[in-house]
Amino acid sequence: LAKTTQPISMDSYEGQEVNITCSHNNIATNDYITWYQQFPSQGPRFIIQGYKTKVTNEVASLFIPADRKSSTLSLPRVSLSDTAVYYCLVGPLRNSGNTPLVFGKGTRLSVIA
Amino acid sequence: AAGVIQSPRHLIKEKRETATLKCYPIPRHDTVYWYQQGPGQDPQFLISFYEKMQSDKGSIPDRFSAQQFSDYHSELNMSSLELGDSALYFCASSLGGSGGASDTQYFGPGTRLTVL
Numbered sequence: 001l002a003k004t005t006q007p008i009s010m011d012s013y014e015g016q017e018v019n020i021t022c023s024h025n026n027i028a029t030n031d032y033i034t035w036y037q038q039f040p041s042q043g044p045r046f047i048i049q050g051y052k053t054k055v056t057n058e059v060a061s062l063f064i065p066a067d068r069k070s071s072t073l074s075l076p077r078v079s080l081s082d083t084a085v086y087y088c089l090v091g092p093l094r095n096s097g098n099t100p101l102v103f104g105k106g107t108r109l110s111v112i113a
Numbered sequence: 114a115a116g117v118i119q120s121p122r123h124l125i126k127e128k129r130e131t132a133t134l135k136c137y138p139i140p141r142h143d144t145v146y147w148y149q150q151g152p153g154q155d156p157q158f159l160i161s162f163y164e165k166m167q168s169d170k171g172s173i174p175d176r177f178s179a180q181q182f183s184d185y186h187s188e189l190n191m192s193s194l195e196l197g198d199s200a201l202y203f204c205a206s207s208l209g210g211s212g213g214a215s216d217t218q219y220f221g222p223g224t225r226l227t228v229l
Contacts, residue, residue, distance in 0.1 A: 043117075043203045043220025044156060073133040087155070098144040098163045098207065100171060101218060 004088045009108040018075045020107050022088030027071045033064060033071045034089045036108070044087065048073070075109075083111045117221030119204050125227045126194050134189040134224045138206030144168070145187040146205040146218060147179060155202060162187060168204055194228045201225050 005023040012018045024033070030094060032051055036044040048055055050062040050071070061074040087106040093099050118137040126132050138145050147159040149172075151158075158171035162181035173179075181187045191198060202225075205218040 037197055038156075041201065041223070041225075043205065043223055045220065046217045049217075097169050098146075098161060098171045100146060100158040101148075101156070101205075102158065103148075105155060 004086045004104045006107045008069045023070045024090045030092045035073050035085045038085045078111045119221040132191045136204030142206035144207045148203040151200045156187045199228045
């Protein structure tokens with residue numbers, strides 16, 4: 001599995017755009033990039049997933065450069081409720097599904113009023 | 114929408130006792146995963162089941178066992194509990210077989226196990 005490196009923590013003010021970058025230099029051809037969010041004492045929650053270029057949903061955007069050695073999760077106009085730990089996961093997804101998640105060290109985002 | 118249900122939400126046990134955690138996946142989900150998250154730690158994969166068969170095994174101690182039943186609910190059995198087993202135990206479910214990028218896992222609220 002590709003090793004990932006993220007900042008340990010980040011601070012942001014409400015209303016700002018937050019970009020969290022994840023490095024995964026040894027990403028494999030069949031690896032996907034997935035981000036999960038975890039609030040204290042709650043289970044992780046899927047945010048977004050991508051393979052290349054840009055993916056956007058109602059919560060976030062994921063930017064993946066052509067070499068795929070890094071990716072950036074972008075959260076537009078964060079609010080206090082976005083304070084959480086954000087995990088970047090990189091690994092293959094089986095055609096049959098049921099792929100276990102391998103969590104590394106996440107980024108603790110603190111949003112300040 | 115229905116979510117993953119875990120019971121109990123909190124459990125306190127003494128060392129060397131046993132514990133059973135239960136997980137009820139989202140309806141029609143056939144894959145269940147168990148994760149352990151120690152205090153200040155990141156979630157660690159323990160074991161998973163697809164269609165009632167074990168599909169993957171992670172860092173699950175030999176003292177622990179799990180199974181998935183015919184109604185797709187799963188139980189994690191923990192014996193000879195140690196202080197280090199104190200953690201949040203999350204269950205997640207997904208619709209296995211859909212594969213690829215659509216294989217999203219949905220986590221339950223967790224069971225907080227405290228071993229005294």
